[in-house]
Amino acid sequence: MNSSDAIVQLRGVSRYFGGVTALDNVNFSCKAGSIHGILGENGAGKSTLIKILSGVLGASEGQILNNGKQVSYRSTAEATADGIVCIFQELSLVPDLTVAENIFIDQPPRRMGMIDNRKQRQMAVELLARIKCEDVDPDAHIRELSLSRRQMIEIAKALAKNPRVLILDEATSALTSNDVETVYDLMNELRADGVACIFISHRMKEVDALCDRLSVFRNGQHIQSFDKGGLNETEIVQLMIGREITAQYPPKRSTPIGETTLSVSSLRWENSLKGVDLQVNAGEIVGLGGLDGQGHKELLLGLFGALRGMTGEITFQGGTYKPSSPAQSKRQGLALVPEDRKTEGLMLEMSIGDNILLPNYKSVSQAGVINGRLANEAIAKAIELLQIKVGSADDPVETLSGGNQQKVVIAKWLMLNPDIILLNDPTRGIDVGTKQEIYRLMRDLVEAGKSVLLYSTDYAELIGCCDRVCVMYDGRIVSELEGDTLTEEAIVAASLNIHKDDPA
Missing domain, CATH: 3.40.50.300 (P-loop containing nucleotide triphosphate hydrolases)
Incomplete structure (x- = not known):
């Protein structure tokens, strides 16, 4: 791609977390009026890439350009003001606020310095119609909605910010088939309007249906970019995992x-x-x-x-x-691995080891007191069984990639046999x-x-x-x-x- 066509660019961008390299000298660009797919295993660097673009994280090294201008966002608010909006895999909705309040939580319409609730509701109704969620009451609380409907509200919230660059991180993974089709239509409309969409998905069918160009990441490195159709699915997967499948x-x-x-x-x-x-x-x-x-x-x-x-x-x-x-x-x-690992399966701020032990304390306790040796042996066994990639079992489970978090959810129940x-x-x-x-x-x-x-x-x-x-x-x-x-x-x-x- 000619760099002059790019709306956003990364030049030699790296990001370090202590001794861990999450992004390694990455060059990447995306042009307006296109849908650019990002592919890679969990832990490949995709999440770090979009967090840097959207202002959640800063780059340790390198340059970020938006419309040819070098930028360094210190917050998502700064990135949003510059036209870059991200729909993260983890929902950012407030359960006890209404649908309308969540959609406009950052920039509610005001009248005489006060939030204009009537206009906010009207604008929410219009956005809900745009995403084909007319069945959703704008006055309903988020906690009353299904996971699929919550994800659609997250999309409406992003559209309310009128993005020039829209990043979607697994935004369709929780959706019903009808809602997925709606998102397809929305993305095609945005592309026609000149918006750049960066689309992360592990569903190859979605990537093939939507994307104009694809980039593969592995171990924090940008491996290759190519136009859709340039490689077949087997070749793409081999690039993602670095070995034959x-x-x-x-x-x-x-x-x-x-x-x-x-x-x-x-x-x-x-x-x-x-x-x-x-x-x-x-x-x-x-x-x-x-x-x-x-x-x-x-x-x-x-x-x-x-x-x-x-x-x-x-x-x-x-x-x-x-x-x-x-x-x-x-x-x-019986054991149950629930639908949403982040809200139903894990205590995100607790350690990896403590999450594994949550249903298993009785098996590692003696006379009602946890036996440290037994606990450490059980944690090590679970990590080995599921091949969970961890730095330390004492790290918060929220620091793991999505795939490794899911392995923790499964591991804690398998320890009960x-x-x-x-x-x-x-x-x-x-x-x-x-x-x-x-x-x-x-x-x-x-x-x-x-x-x-x-x-x-x-x-x-x-x-x-x-x-x-x-x-x-x-x-x-x-x-x-x-x-x-x-x-x-x-x-x-x-x-x-x-x-x-x-x-x-």
């Missing part, structure tokens, strides 16, 4: 299926579960498929004892099971290398006689990982697919409750 998904079941671990009959809860029937056997991965909001999350939460008032019959390990609390479910031999592991979209926002590690781990668990119940928004993942897939629609399981019937076409059809014998 083996099969993405491990071979399916090589041991005989075991006895039934979990059996569910006529499970109901409020308006989300309307009579779920499900069976999970030892030695298999059972997938949950379907469009978002069909009861998958509630099913997993209910099985883990996090819902009150659930009815129906559940048998676990041959006996009647009535989940009344997560603590009880944990004792019975559960019989069944409930996984809620565990690879969302995770790089391809870490995904492969998690896929292998799931397969190793079931080969050892455990059971895995996996909900995923990635249909290819369900097909590649699962022995069976149960598709949910409107709070029920409407189809069970396996073998030759387990195809993306069949999952999509069942997700829409379309049957082959239905008239066209």
